[in-house]
Amino acid sequence: MLPPRRARRAQLFVRRGVGAGLRRSRRSLRPVGALDRRITESVGRMPPNFLDDALLTLTRSANHSGLWFAAGSVLAGLGTRRTRLGATRGVMAIGLASLVANGVLKPLFPRRRPAAELLPPYRSLPDRPTSSSFPSGHSASAMAFTVGVALESPRAGLVLAPLAATVAYSRIHVGVHWTSDVAVGASLGAAIALLTTRWLPRRPIDEAIARAWLDAPTLVEGEGLSMVVNMASGRPGVDPAEEVAEAMPKAxxxxxxxxxxxxxxxxxxxxxxxxxxxxxxxxxxxxxxxxRIAEDLDLPLAVLPAGTLNHFGRDVGVYDLQEVVDATGAGEAVAVDIGELCAFSDSTGRSECDRVVFVNTASFGGYPEMVRLREKWQDRWGKWPAASAALIVTLVQAKPIRVRIDGVETAVWMLFVGNGPYAPAGMTPSYRPRLDTGALEVRYLRADRRFSRARAVAGLLLGTLGHTRTYVEHTAKSLDVELLEGPVEVATDGEVRVSGDRLCFSIADHKVPVYRRDETKWPERASIW
Known part of the structure; x- marks a missing residue:
C-alpha cells in the first residue's frame, strides 16, 4: 500500500490526466457542436408551414415507441411469415436499443438540449424532455425497428424507412435534439438491429439444400397419389380433405x-x-x-403441412397446397434423410427395440419440456424470445441425467439429436441448411461441470453458449446412449413416443424422395412483402 502522501499525489495525477483527456475531447468535438447549432438555427429560420403541426404530432406518436409497436401489430396481422418475423425482430431491437440509449448512454454522456430560443414557439415541443440530449432515443428506436423488419422483409423495411427518417428529423425540427444526437441514435439503432441476429438467427434461404430425385413419378391432378388427410389439422372451419380434392381431383x-x-x-x-x-x-x-411407411415401401412422399409448427415443411420448402400441386404435377422431388431411433428397455426384459422414425429431432431430458413451454409462449413473445425463456426455465428446474454416450460416461441436463445438421451453431437449433448429409447432429448440456447450469444460462443470454465448456455439439453417423439410472422418455418431432434404457440413433439406409418444386422452373409467386 502506498504512503498517504504518495497516494494523494497518485490520485491528483489521475484526476489531472482524466481532466486533460476530457478537455481534449471537448475541444475535438467543438466543430460538431458548432455544426449542430448552425443546423438548428437554420431550422428555426424556416417560415411557418403545414409540416410544423404534422411533425409535432408524429414525434409525439413515437413516444415510448408507440408508433413502432402499432406498426409491428400491422405487420404481424398481415399473416405472412416474413412480416411476422420482421415484427418480432423489430420489437426485440427496440427493447435493446432503448436500454442502451436511455439506460446506459444518456446517464454516461449528459448533454444539454437545444435552447428554446433557437426555435419559434409554434414549432417547439411544449412538453420538452429533461433527460440528456445524447443520444436520441426516438431515432434509435425508429432505426432499430426499421432495420430489424428489413432483415426479414426488405420490402416492408423499404416502406418503413421514410417514416423512420421523418421521425428522426422531427426531433431536430421540434428542437429537442441536436443533429449529432439524431445521427448517433440512428446509427446505434441500426447496429443493435443487426446484433439481434446473434440471438434471433436470420434464415438466409426459404428451403434447405437437397439433391434432386430424378425418378419421382409425375402425378398430374394427383393421379397415382394416395393421401391421408388428418381431419383435425388445417384452419378452423375448413375441411382440409375438400381443399385437397378440389386441387387434385384424381388423388x-x-x-x-x-x-x-x-x-x-x-x-x-x-x-x-x-x-x-x-x-x-x-x-x-x-x-x-x-x-416410415414411404421408406418401407420405397414410395415418394408428398407433404402438405397442416399442423401447428410444420418444421419439416419449412425446411423442405413446402408451405401450402399449391406448392404440392406444382411439385407433384411436374414430378419434382428431392432426396431427404430420415432419422431412426431404436429404444431398448432392460426393465421390461425385452431384447428387441421399439423403432421410431423422426424427420426433425429426437430429445430427452429437459428438451421436451422446453419445447412445450416455447410453444405455449411463442404466440405472445415470438419464437426466439420464447425459446430462450423456455430454455432458462427448464434449466432451472432440470435434474442431471447420468448417461454413457458412445462409451463415455457423463451427466447431462438435456440431449438433442437432429436429423441432419441444424443452424445456428452454439444456440438453440432453428433450421437445417441441408437435408441429405447422412449425418446426425448431437447437442447436449453437460451437468458434470462446476456451475454448469449457471454457465449455460449466461451463455444463452450473452449469445456465447457455443463457447462454454458445458455445451457439446458435433455430427455423427450414429449415436449410442445408455441411461445409467433407468429409462427416460424420448420425444421425437415434438411428441413423446418411446422410453428406454438404451437409445440407438442413426440415419435410415435409404433416403425418401419428397416432392418439392424446382424454383428455377417455378418462380416464386409475387408478394409485396
Missing part, C-alpha cells in the same frame, strides 16, 4: 378421423391400387409416420 384421399390409427390408415392408402406416391396432410408427427 385417392383417406380421411383420418380423431381416434383412428394413423399407421393403419397410411398402410391402407399405400396399398390402394395404382398408388405411385404416398401423401400426408398434417403436422410433423403425421409426416414422420408417413415417412
Amino acid at each position: 385417392h384421399l383417406v380421411r383420418l378421423e380423431p381416434g383412428e390409427d394413423l399407421l393403419e390408415r397410411l398402410k391402407e392408402a399405400a396399398g390402394h391400387p395404382g398408388t405411385r406416391a404416398l401423401g400426408v396432410a398434417g403436422g410433423d408427427g403425421s409426416v414422420a409416420a408417413a415417412a
Whole structure:
C-alpha cells in the first residue's frame, strides 16, 4: 500500500490526466457542436408551414415507441411469415436499443438540449424532455425497428424507412435534439438491429439444400397419389380433405378421423391400387409416420403441412397446397434423410427395440419440456424470445441425467439429436441448411461441470453458449446412449413416443424422395412483402 502522501499525489495525477483527456475531447468535438447549432438555427429560420403541426404530432406518436409497436401489430396481422418475423425482430431491437440509449448512454454522456430560443414557439415541443440530449432515443428506436423488419422483409423495411427518417428529423425540427444526437441514435439503432441476429438467427434461404430425385413419378391432378388427410389439422372451419380434392381431383384421399390409427390408415392408402406416391396432410408427427411407411415401401412422399409448427415443411420448402400441386404435377422431388431411433428397455426384459422414425429431432431430458413451454409462449413473445425463456426455465428446474454416450460416461441436463445438421451453431437449433448429409447432429448440456447450469444460462443470454465448456455439439453417423439410472422418455418431432434404457440413433439406409418444386422452373409467386 502506498504512503498517504504518495497516494494523494497518485490520485491528483489521475484526476489531472482524466481532466486533460476530457478537455481534449471537448475541444475535438467543438466543430460538431458548432455544426449542430448552425443546423438548428437554420431550422428555426424556416417560415411557418403545414409540416410544423404534422411533425409535432408524429414525434409525439413515437413516444415510448408507440408508433413502432402499432406498426409491428400491422405487420404481424398481415399473416405472412416474413412480416411476422420482421415484427418480432423489430420489437426485440427496440427493447435493446432503448436500454442502451436511455439506460446506459444518456446517464454516461449528459448533454444539454437545444435552447428554446433557437426555435419559434409554434414549432417547439411544449412538453420538452429533461433527460440528456445524447443520444436520441426516438431515432434509435425508429432505426432499430426499421432495420430489424428489413432483415426479414426488405420490402416492408423499404416502406418503413421514410417514416423512420421523418421521425428522426422531427426531433431536430421540434428542437429537442441536436443533429449529432439524431445521427448517433440512428446509427446505434441500426447496429443493435443487426446484433439481434446473434440471438434471433436470420434464415438466409426459404428451403434447405437437397439433391434432386430424378425418378419421382409425375402425378398430374394427383393421379397415382394416395393421401391421408388428418381431419383435425388445417384452419378452423375448413375441411382440409375438400381443399385437397378440389386441387387434385384424381388423388385417392383417406380421411383420418380423431381416434383412428394413423399407421393403419397410411398402410391402407399405400396399398390402394395404382398408388405411385404416398401423401400426408398434417403436422410433423403425421409426416414422420408417413415417412416410415414411404421408406418401407420405397414410395415418394408428398407433404402438405397442416399442423401447428410444420418444421419439416419449412425446411423442405413446402408451405401450402399449391406448392404440392406444382411439385407433384411436374414430378419434382428431392432426396431427404430420415432419422431412426431404436429404444431398448432392460426393465421390461425385452431384447428387441421399439423403432421410431423422426424427420426433425429426437430429445430427452429437459428438451421436451422446453419445447412445450416455447410453444405455449411463442404466440405472445415470438419464437426466439420464447425459446430462450423456455430454455432458462427448464434449466432451472432440470435434474442431471447420468448417461454413457458412445462409451463415455457423463451427466447431462438435456440431449438433442437432429436429423441432419441444424443452424445456428452454439444456440438453440432453428433450421437445417441441408437435408441429405447422412449425418446426425448431437447437442447436449453437460451437468458434470462446476456451475454448469449457471454457465449455460449466461451463455444463452450473452449469445456465447457455443463457447462454454458445458455445451457439446458435433455430427455423427450414429449415436449410442445408455441411461445409467433407468429409462427416460424420448420425444421425437415434438411428441413423446418411446422410453428406454438404451437409445440407438442413426440415419435410415435409404433416403425418401419428397416432392418439392424446382424454383428455377417455378418462380416464386409475387408478394409485396
